[in-house]
Amino acid sequence: MWQHRRYKKKEDPVKRRCHRCRGNGRAPCEICKGTGEVVKSRDIHGRPISSRCDGCFGLKAIRCTVCGGEGFV
Numbered sequence: 809m810w811q812h813r814r815y816k817k818k819e820d821p822v823k824r825r826c827h828r829c830r831g832n833g834r835a836p837c838e839i840c841k842g843t844g845e846v847v848k849s850r851d852i853h854g855r856p857i858s859s860r861c862d863g864c865f866g867l868k869a870i871r872c873t874v875c876g877g878e879g880f881v
């Protein structure tokens with residue numbers, strides 16, 4: 809048997825702080841893990857050569873994809 813449920817219609821609350829970036833609007837870059845650099849090659853000694861991350865352009869953070877950089881959703 810199916811009954812109508814009387815839920816109070818939720819009022820759209822004031823924008824809430826983004827759960828992912830916690831209101832920063834920015835999230836650590838996932839490509840470089842927030843370091844701003846990625847190892848792209850190694851030198852002849854096998855040492856990693858890191859260069860600027862293409863994902864965040866060295867900024868270490870990218871615009872949060874959840875809130876689009878606003879920090880609130």
Ligand SMILES: [Zn+2]
Nearest residue numbers: 837840861864
């Ligand atoms: Zn990056």
Ligand SMILES: [Zn+2]
Nearest residue numbers: 826829872875
């Ligand atoms: Zn966010």
